[in-house]
Amino acid sequence: MSDALLIREDSNGVCQLTLNRPDAYNSLSMELMKALIATFDEIAEDLSVRVVVLRGGGRGFCSGHDLKQMLGEGEEEYYQCTFDTCSELMQRIVNLSVPVIAQIHGVATAAGCQIVASCDLAIASDKSRFATPGVNIGLFCSTPMVALSRSVSKKHAMEMLLLGDMIGAERAWEMGLINWVVDDEHLEKKTREVADKISASSRKAISIGKQAYVRQIEKPLNEAYTECSRVMTENMMTHDAGEGIDAFINKRKPNWQHR
Known part of the structure; x- marks a missing residue:
């Protein structure tokens, strides 16, 4: 070693x-x-x-x-x-x-x-x-x-x-x-x-989600939901979210760009 x-x-x-x-x-x-x-x-x-x-x-x-x-x-x-x-x-x-x-x-x-x-x-x-x-x-x-x-x-x-x-x-x-x-x-x-x-998942989606988890876990419930609603909107605007949803609807494997 x-x-x-x-x-x-x-x-x-x-x-x-x-x-x-x-x-x-x-x-x-x-x-x-x-x-x-x-x-x-x-x-x-x-x-x-x-x-x-x-x-x-x-x-x-x-x-x-x-x-x-x-x-x-x-x-x-x-x-x-x-x-x-x-x-x-x-x-x-x-x-x-x-x-x-x-x-x-x-x-x-x-x-x-x-x-x-x-x-x-x-x-x-x-x-x-x-x-x-x-x-x-x-x-x-x-x-x-x-x-x-x-x-x-x-x-x-x-x-x-x-x-x-x-x-x-x-x-x-x-x-x-x-x-x-x-x-x-x-x-x-x-x-x-x-x-x-x-x-095998989208790095972009995982990154957004992990960082949001850290931020929201210590917040009061209403603030946590406000934060994560904003985060999901941000996530929806990424390339990989569009790609993943289209792949799901069309029953194909997604091609992640990690962005």
């Missing part, structure tokens, strides 16, 4: 990003977080990408922040910079114009669990495990809480945050943290099937 902290592979509209710190369970060093931010910025401008798959190399998905690096620095300014950078990364995932799918094997803990909660979809191996265990080391998972509380119910989020226990994939699915649990040997196949299905 490459020495790069982050490995990017593109194929048929699917961009696969592999966290590549296997000896450290892909913990989020400052360098890895900055590499992810830079890559998401590149993807945002790359119209050939229609969906992103985020996965971990080695034995697990991501174990959270690199605590050894943080303690080695040992200064308040560095800690603030670390958590600010992590927050910036999570917002890049949420605000990216194309969907991001987490492909999880092994552990996804603390900021690793935060990544899963920030992604649009999550597919996990039946052997994967999840936790926000900061309370066990005197460091409450406050920034992971932001993503977790927007992904699962209040009581499920507080269960994970207050107990800090490791939960299995089935429990994570019951909570709504992940979408699918599959046999470990089928994880990559299932992820690719989901990614390919999204990639």
